[in-house]
Structure formats: C-alpha cells, structure tokens
Amino acid sequence: xxxxxxxxxxxxxxxxxxxxxxxxxxxxxxxxxxxxxxxxxxxxxxxxxxxxxxxxxxxxxxxxxxxxxxxxxxxxxxxxxxxxxxxxxxxxxxxxxxxxxxxxxxxxxxxxxxxxxxxxxxxxxxxxxxxxxxxxxxxxxxxxxxxxxxxxxxxxxxxxxxxxxxxxxxxxxxxxxxxxxxxxxxxxxxxxxxxxxxxxxxxxxxxxxxxxxxxxxxxxxxxxxxxxxxxxxxxxxxxxxxxxxxxxxxxxxxxxxxxxxxxxxxxxxxxxxxxxxxxxxxxxxxxxxxxxxxxxxxxxxxxxxxxxxxxxxx
Ligand code: NAD
Ligand code: UDP
Numbered sequence: 001x002x003x004x005x006x007x008x009x010x011x012x013x014x015x016x017x018x019x020x021x022x023x024x025x026x027x028x029x030x031x032x033x034x035x036x037x038x039x040x041x042x043x044x045x046x047x048x049x050x051x052x053x054x055x056x057x058x059x060x061x062x063x064x065x066x067x068x069x070x071x072x073x074x075x076x077x078x079x080x081x082x083x084x085x086x087x088x089x090x091x092x093x094x095x096x097x098x099x100x101x102x103x104x105x106x107x108x109x110x111x112x113x114x115x116x117x118x119x120x121x122x123x124x125x126x127x128x129x130x131x132x133x134x135x136x137x138x139x140x141x142x143x144x145x146x147x148x149x150x151x152x153x154x155x156x157x158x159x160x161x162x163x164x165x166x167x168x169x170x171x172x173x174x175x176x177x178x179x180x181x182x183x184x185x186x187x188x189x190x191x192x193x194x195x196x197x198x199x200x201x202x203x204x205x206x207x208x209x210x211x212x213x214x215x216x217x218x219x220x221x222x223x224x225x226x227x228x229x230x231x232x233x234x235x236x237x238x239x240x241x242x243x244x245x246x247x248x249x250x251x252x253x254x255x256x257x258x259x260x261x262x263x264x265x266x267x268x269x270x271x272x273x274x275x276x277x278x279x280x281x282x283x284x285x286x287x288x289x290x291x292x293x294x295x296x297x298x299x300x301x302x303x304x305x306x307x308x309x310x311x312x313x314x
Pocket of ligand 2: 078079174185186187188190191202203204205209211246268269272273
C-alpha cells in the first residue's frame with residue numbers, strides 16, 4: 001500500500017537515506033527541511049522523483065499535510081552546529097516535537113522520534129541500557145541538545161498517554177558514513193578529511209574517551225524495523241556496541257588512508273562524555289536487529305566518499 005510519509009530533516013545525513021529508502025518502497029515522500037545543516041546535494045538522486053516533494057520549512061513553526069507516517073529527524077546533530085544557535089536548537093527539539101505530534105494526532109499517523117545517546121549525558125553506567133536515566137548537565141553548552149532531546153522524548157510519551165498518538169522513540173548512538181558534510185565537525189568526518197589532506201588529526205582531550213560508531217546503512221535498517229514493528233513504542237537503543245577510543249580511531253584512520261598526518265591534541269570540549277556504548281539487547285530481541293558492517297568496512301566507504309568529494313573540489 002502506498003503511504004504518504006513526512007521526513008523532517010530529510011536533507012540531512014541520515015534523513016536523506018530515509019527519503020531514498022521510503023521512495024524505493026513505493027511511498028510518497030515529503031521532505032521538510034530548513035537547510036540549517038542539510039544539503040540539496042544529499043537529495044540529488046531523488047529530487048526529480050515524481051513521488052518526492054521538498055518543502056523548505058522550519059519545524060519550529062506548525063505545518064499541515066495529509067500524512068500516514070512521520071520520521072522526526074530535523075535537528076542539527078553535530079556539537080559545533082547545535083551549539084552555534086542553542087536557542088534555535090531547543091526550539092527545534094521542543095517546538096518541532098510538539099508541531100509534529102500535533103500533525104500526527106490530526107492525521108492519526110505513526111510518528112518516530114530521532115532521539116539520541118546524548119540523553120544519557122556523561123554516563124555513569126556502562127554500557128548504556130534504555131532503563132538508565134542519564135547524567136546530563138542542565139546548564140552546560142551541550143544541554144540545548146541533550147535536554148532538548150530529553151524534553152522531546154517526554155513530550156512524545158505525553159502525547160501517547162494523553163492523546164493516544166502512536167509514537168515510537170529510537171535512541172541513536174554515533175552514526176557515520178557517506179554524506180556527512182565535510183565541515184560537519186563530528187569526529188569521523190573531521191579525521192577522514194584531515195587524513196586525506198595530510199593535515200594533523202585534532203584529537204580533543206587526551207584521546208582516551210570512547211565512542212561506538214554505527215555505519216549509516218545499519219542504522220537505517222534498524223529505523224525501518226522499528227517503524228514497522230507493531231505494539232512496540234520503545235525507547236530502543238540503535239548503535240554499534242563496538243567501542244573505540246579517539247586515539248585508536250585517529251590511528252586507524254591514518255593507517256586506512258595511508259596518510260602522512262600526525263595527531264595533535266586540543267582542549268577537550270566542556271561536558272564531553274568520557275565513554276559511550278549502547279546495550280542493544282532490546283533491539284536484538286524486539287527487532288531482530290544488530291549492525292552488520294564492521295568499522296573498517298564502514299570507514300573505507302566513508303574515506304572513498306570524502307576522497308571523491310575532495311577530488312571534485314580541485
Ligand atoms: P544532520 O545535521 O545531517 O541533519 C539534520 C537535518 O535537520 C538537516 O538537514 C537540517 O537542515 C535539518 N534541520 C535542522 N533544524 C531544522 C529545523 N528547525 N527545521 C527543519 N529542518 C531542520 O544530522 P544527522 O546526523 O542526519 O541527524 C539526524 C537526526 O538524528 C537528528 O535529529 C539527530 O539529533 C539524530 N541523531 C543523529 C546521530 C548521529 O550520530 N548521526 C546520533 C543521535 C541522534
Ligand atoms: N573529537 C575529537 N576530534 C574532533 C572531533 C571530535 O577528538 O575533531 C572527539 C570529541 O571530543 C568526542 C568524540 O570525538 O569525544 C566524538 O565527538 P563527536 O562530535 O563526533 O560526537 P559526540 O561528542 O556528540 O559523541
């Protein structure tokens with residue numbers, strides 16, 4: 001059955017893959033984006049598809065469509081971008097959630113929220129399970145995003161309880177892959193671009209902090225399984241549970257690229273989480289999902305992508 005699906009943040013890194021996959025599955029797709037960090041280039045494969053519509057709109061303002069499903073992905077995800085205009089980030093999280101939930105309520109449609117591992121803050125529990133309530137700074141520079149996303153989750157659960165909206169919540173852990181912006185500021189794109197251009201890799205702090213990186217194709221698979229899973233609202237962690245320190249990641253990327261780059265150490269940003277790793281047992285059990293791409297495979301694809309982007313610029 002053809003569905004009408006709204007993807008907010010559809011011109012972004014993850015959102016563009018969602019739009020493509022939804023079109024592949026014969027849906028009509030409306031992508032709603034204000035291009036704050038999104039890029040029309042991400043949509044070049046689908047811009048001419050007759051089932052695709054691009055709407056330039058900021059989700060902090062209400063909008064009306066007839067729609068069967070909503071993927072609420074609008075929000076800058078990179079610390080440098082979400083901290084650039086923190087008030088706008090909070091509005092995107094909170095007003096965006098309310099506007100999209102009102103739309104879901106009006107249309108009686110399913111809605112999935114792109115929540116994040118950041119709702120666990122700088123976690124004291126490792127790995128992070130969905131039942132962990134988090135250790136989040138309320139007033140630090142990351143709070144506009146972390147607390148914004150926490151508040152958005154709260155609003156989702158309240159619309160479920162109060163208005164019976166069919167909500168779903170996924171907590172996405174660090175995801176990377178082709179189509180990240182060159183200037184995105186997140187660690188994988190920074191290190192890959194630095195290595196490819198033989199510039200020093202900028203490790204923040206002493207580089208002992210860890211993250212667990214999920215390749216985008218795996219994530220998108222998990223998102224679809226979740227959207228189509230009956231009677232399971234979540235929250236569910238989606239991420240790759242293989243953990244690595246930023247020092248090891250930097251060395252791995254230098255080696256994979258065959259780069260002459262060295263590592264330089266820069267100040268650790270305030271409230272930078274020391275460790276992060278998802279417990280994905282709920283995703284495994286409820287969705288039958290687990291990541292398939294190992295990091296080396298994913299990094300090679302990402303390196304190839306940035307290599308081609310950089311070549312085009314010469
Ligand atoms: P991204 O920055 O590439 O994409 C975000 C998209 O949202 C962009 O196209 C941007 O222009 C758009 N946007 C931002 N504010 C908007 C607004 N007010 N109105 C309309 N559009 C707006 O980031 P991404 O990595 O693709 O992340 C997508 C979603 O997934 C975000 O909600 C993010 O919080 C969540 N997430 C991502 C990760 C990750 O590792 N990539 C991890 C956790 C959560
Ligand atoms: N980081 C780094 N060098 C960079 C960019 C990021 O060492 O050029 C570190 C950052 O301090 C954090 C980790 O890499 O510890 C992941 O950062 P990112 O911004 O990708 O994601 P997040 O902090 O939101 O998990």
